[in-house]
Each structure stands twice: as structure tokens, then as C-alpha cells.
Amino acid sequence: MHTIIYEDKEIYIEKHESELPWVKIFTQEPYKELGDMPKKLRTRLWNVYDIVEFHMKFYYKPDKINMASFANKLPRVHIHVIARFESDSWFPNTVWEEKVRESNLNLPDEDKFFKELHIALTDQAKNLVTHDRRSTDRRR
Numbered sequence: 001m002h003t004i005i006y007e008d009k010e011i012y013i014e015k016h017e018s019e020l021p022w023v024k025i026f027t028q029e030p031y032k033e034l035g036d037m038p039k040k041l042r043t044r045l046w047n048v049y050d051i052v053e054f055h056m057k058f059y060y061k062p063d064k065i066n067m068a069s070f071a072n073k074l075p076r077v078h079i080h081v082i083a084r085f086e087s088d089s090w091f092p093n094t095v096w097e098e099k100v101r102e103s104n105l106n107l108p109d110e111d112k113f114f115k116e117l118h119i120a121l122t123d124q125a126k127n128l129v130t131h132d133r134r135s136t137d138r139r140r
Contacts, residue, residue: 005114006121010041011048013121019105020095021060021083021113025049030076034069037077045079051120052081059113066095 016022062083
């Protein structure tokens, strides 16, 4: 089961089941490569990534944020955003490797993080619509 924590007409974000704070950002349209996407959507994707990273750093206070986009098993554009801690089960290795220890991270409530992230992304989407309308109105 996939838990969608944010969705609009261009982007959606789902929670990745893990002991770590981990989300994946997808485009609604299943583009195979970043270069296949319209430039405006590519810019939006990175803006969404910036918001996710900022809120993840502020809320969880990790030692590092990992970002990955392989798309080999799921051949479509998506970005993993993972909060990493020196005491997590994989650190310093990637989360795709075997665990090096069992950890017991004491993390704040993820539902609150998801709500705060949803608010920030909704505000960003509203601002984009307003900006697009203003740009369109000026051309008339």
C-alpha cells in the first residue's frame, strides 16, 4: 500500500515504508528521464524537492539528507528524499545496502511532519497558480 502525503495535478509525494523519514516525489505524468519533462515541470520538481528537504532538515534535524533517483526498477522520474542519522541502521552506507546495526531512533511524529509538509506544498502550488494567472493577464 502506498501512502500519498501530497498530490496536485503535476506532482505527488508518497511515504516510503522505512524506519527512516523517507519520501518519494513523483510527477503525475510518467516521464522516463528528467530531460523528457517540460522545463517548467522540471523546475517545479526541484522546487518541491527544496521544500521537502528544508522541512525534513528542520523537523527531524538529521545528520544528512540523502537524495537519489535511479529509476531502474521503476523506470519513471522520481526522487527519494531520506533523512539520515549517524546512529541509523545503515549509516554511513546507503539504505539499499545491508544494515550495519539495529538502531532505535527516537523521531518526532511523522504525521505532524506530513501535515506541515502538505501545508507548505499547498501554499507553493497556490502561489504558482496565482503567478501563472498574473503572467497570463499581462499578455492580454
